[in-house]
Amino acid sequence: DADADADADAVGMRYDREYPVMAYSTRAPQDAVARLASVDLTLPYHPVRGYLDGLLAALDIDPASQMLVFSKTSLQVEQITAATPRAIYFNDSVYVAWVPGTQSLEIASLDDRLGPVFYTLSQAQDNQPSFDQQMGNCLRCHDSYSMTGGGVPRFITGSGYIDREGNIAAHEGWILTSQKTPLRNRWGGWYVSGFHGEQVHLGNIAVRSVYELQDLEALRNGNHDNLDALLDTSPYITNRSDIVALLVLEHQVQVQNAIVRVNYDFRSALAARDLADDDLATAASELGVDIEPLIDALVFVGEADFGAAVRGTAGFAEAFAARGPWDASGRSLREFDLSQRLFRYPLSYVIYAAAFDALPAAARRDIYIRLNAVLTGADTNEKFAHLDSVRRTAALEILADTKPEFSELLNLR
Numbered sequence: 001d002a003d004a005d006a007d008a009d010a011v012g013m014r015y016d017r018e019y020p021v022m023a024y025s026t027r028a029p030q031d032a033v034a035r036l037a038s039v040d041l042t043l044p045y046h047p048v049r050g051y052l053d054g055l056l057a058a059l060d061i062d063p064a065s066q067m068l069v070f071s072k073t074s075l076q077v078e079q080i081t082a083a084t085p086r087a088i089y090f091n092d093s094v095y096v097a098w099v100p101g102t103q104s105l106e107i108a109s110l111d112d113r114l115g116p117v118f119y120t121l122s123q124a125q126d127n128q129p130s131f132d133q134q135m136g137n138c139l140r141c142h143d144s145y146s147m148t149g150g151g152v153p154r155f156i157t158g159s160g161y162i163d164r165e166g167n168i169a170a171h172e173g174w175i176l177t178s179q180k181t182p183l184r185n186r187w188g189g190w191y192v193s194g195f196h197g198e199q200v201h202l203g204n205i206a207v208r209s210v211y212e213l214q215d216l217e218a219l220r221n222g223n224h225d226n227l228d229a230l231l232d233t234s235p236y237i238t239n240r241s242d243i244v245a246l247l248v249l250e251h252q253v254q255v256q257n258a259i260v261r262v263n264y265d266f267r268s269a270l271a272a273r274d275l276a277d278d279d280l281a282t283a284a285s286e287l288g289v290d291i292e293p294l295i296d297a298l299v300f301v302g303e304a305d306f307g308a309a310v311r312g313t314a315g316f317a318e319a320f321a322a323r324g325p326w327d328a329s330g331r332s333l334r335e336f337d338l339s340q341r342l343f344r345y346p347l348s349y350v351i352y353a354a355a356f357d358a359l360p361a362a363a364r365r366d367i368y369i370r371l372n373a374v375l376t377g378a379d380t381n382e383k384f385a386h387l388d389s390v391r392r393t394a395a396l397e398i399l400a401d402t403k404p405e406f407s408e409l410l411n412l413r
Contacts, residue, residue, distance in 0.1 A: 013135065014151070019264050021271040024114055024153070025135060031111035032059060032094050033119050037131045048235050050123035052087075052098045052105060056237075061091045064316040067249065068227070068241040070206065071189030072166040073158065075120070075134075076102050082164045082206035085191060087236055090249060092353060095155070100235045107131070108155060112358035115260035116153040152264045154257040157250050161213055162189035164206045170213060178254040179247075179342070180302040187246060191231070193224050194243030197308030203241075204230055225313050244312035247342050248320065251300075255350040258294035259359065265289045266363045277360045284366045291363065295370050298348045299395075301383050303341055310338045325352070327401035331394060346387050347375070347395035351403065368406050371399070 015024035028034070036058055043054035056063055070085035079099040080086050086099045097106040107119040118134040159181070160174030166189075168174055177186050184200050192203030204221040207213060224230070226239040233239035262284075269287035270279060284291045296302070317336055326332045333351070335344040343349075350356065356364070373379040375396035377389060400407045 015153070019152070019268050021267050022114065022264055027114060029109075029111045029114055029117045029133065031109040031114075031117050033107055033109040033117070033131055034111070041129060042127070043129055045125050048100070049098060049237070050105070050125070051121060051129055052096070053237065055096060055105060055107075055121065056089055059091065059094050059096065061089045061094060061096060062316060062319050063089060063237045064240075064242065064314040064319060065089050065091070065245045066236065066238050066241060066314070067245055068191040068236070069189055070166050070191070071158075071160060071162045071168070073156075073189075074099070075106060076104070077166070080166045082162075082166065083231055085231070088249075089237075090245075090252075092252070092350070093355070110155075110256055110260075110353070110355050112355050113263070114153075115263065115355075116155055116256075152260050154260060155253040157253050159186050159188040159190070159202055161202075161210070162206060164208060169207050169210045173213075177250055179251045179297075179300065180304055181250070182304045183306060186250070190246065191227050191241040192222065192243050192246065193227050193240040193314065194310065194312040195223050195225075196243060196306070196310050197223075199306060199308040199310075238314060240314040242312040242314035242316045243310055244317040244320075244336070244338070245314065247310070248316075251342055251348065252350055255294070255297045255348050256353070256355065258297045259350070259353070259355050262289065262291055262294050262363055262367075263355070263359055266360050270360060270362075279360075280362050280365060282362055284363060289363070291367055291370065294367065295374065296383070298351060298367075298371065299374055299384065299387065299392075300341070300343075300346050300348070301386070303386070306338070306340050309340075325402045327398045329397075329401075331398050333395070333398055333402075344391075345395040345398060346391050347371070347399060351399070357405075364405070365409055368409055371406075372396070372410055375399070 013025040015022060043051045045051060046053050067088045068085040070080060070082045072080050074080055074086055076099050079102050084100050086097050088095060088097045093110040095108040103123055105121040109117050111117045119131045120134060121129055121131050157177045158174060159177050161169040163169045186201050188202035190203050192201060200220045201222060205219045227233050227241060228239050266289050269289055275282060321334045321336060323334055324332050333345055333347055333349040337344045374384055375392045
């Protein structure tokens with residue numbers, strides 16, 4: 001809210017103190033939402049969902065990406081319950097959230113330079129809808145791992161034991177989730193549609209009291225084509241909260257957060273040495289910047305085994321895979337596996353993101369060198385043991401064919 005943002009301005013944003021070169025609170029965002037806000041915008045108005053449908057179309061976000069979450073992890077906590085979950089929709093760089101009866105849409109967008117930027121869009125019907133950038137209010141949560149300093153803005157996915165009112169039923173059960181989290185511990189507080197065999201998860205569980213958790217296995221509730229038996233889905237765009245979309249979300253957020261961390265640390269280290277962003281004379285190791293968490297996320301180090309084949313029913317997977325790009329052999333990093341892992345090839349499609357391409361030149365070079373070592377098998381570290389020679393060679397070939405800068409920098413062509 002305005003008071004929270006005023007408080008943040010009064011004391012100075014943490015990022016402006018710790019990463020002055022980033023100018024998080026003063027630099028004008030250039031993300032997809034900022035670009036949309038810079039033009040004369042007319043959005044259709046839905047009688048139930050307001051600007052939601054039109055905004056998704058304007059941002060090229062697939063409605064099939066819908067995921068429903070009923071934990072009160074939002075600015076609009078009063079409207080969220082198990083009966084009225086928050087709907088989240090996303091593409092490669094923007095996340096849009098809507099709650100039935102809400103006064104505004106919540107938007108998080110990945111800016112090439114700033115990282116996550118947060119907005120609201122009023123649901124009051126107007127001929128000229130406008131976006132309001134949020135600072136302190138959203139960052140109370142999205143800055144949560146910088147309590148001791150050195151944090152950067154990030155996206156968050158979590159799982160916990162949530163009651164029917166959307167409140168945390170047991171605080172010790174709430175965790176941050178990523179592609180490393182076992183499926184049996186994911187999606188507490190979320191609805192989950194789709195099929196996953198005998199594998200279990202925490203989705204679709206809304207308890208009356210903490211005592212019900214004493215028999216957690218009896219509460220497990222999965223393998224639903226849609227959610228019509230669990231709640232009234234009529235206000236929402238679809239009646240699903242797709243399991244494949246949830247899996248992609250957790251992977252994408254982990255990689256994006258790692259990119260943002262490298263971006264902040266690398267630019268700050270360059271500025272401290274009075275070096276330009278395109279300076280190629282200094283390596284990450286010399287600057288004291290750790291790029292390894294990003295490498296690990298890109299090649300799925302520690303990815304949890306699904307334990308059973310997964311299948312979505314919303315059409316999200318098909319539309320996502322159809323976006324490419326493809327190499328000369330017709331292969332794409334967006335191809336799904338879904339038998340025991342998320343993707344067929346062990347290199348993340350997030351490497352095509354504009355935020356990755358906007359990293360300082362030396363950072364991209366160092367990342368490419370590391371990826372080449374990992375994917376050729378030259379790096380024999382045990383943490384890369386999941387990369388069998390066939391899959392990692394294919395990933396390397398796709399990268400070389402679809403990312404010209406990689407090939408040119410390493411003289412692979």
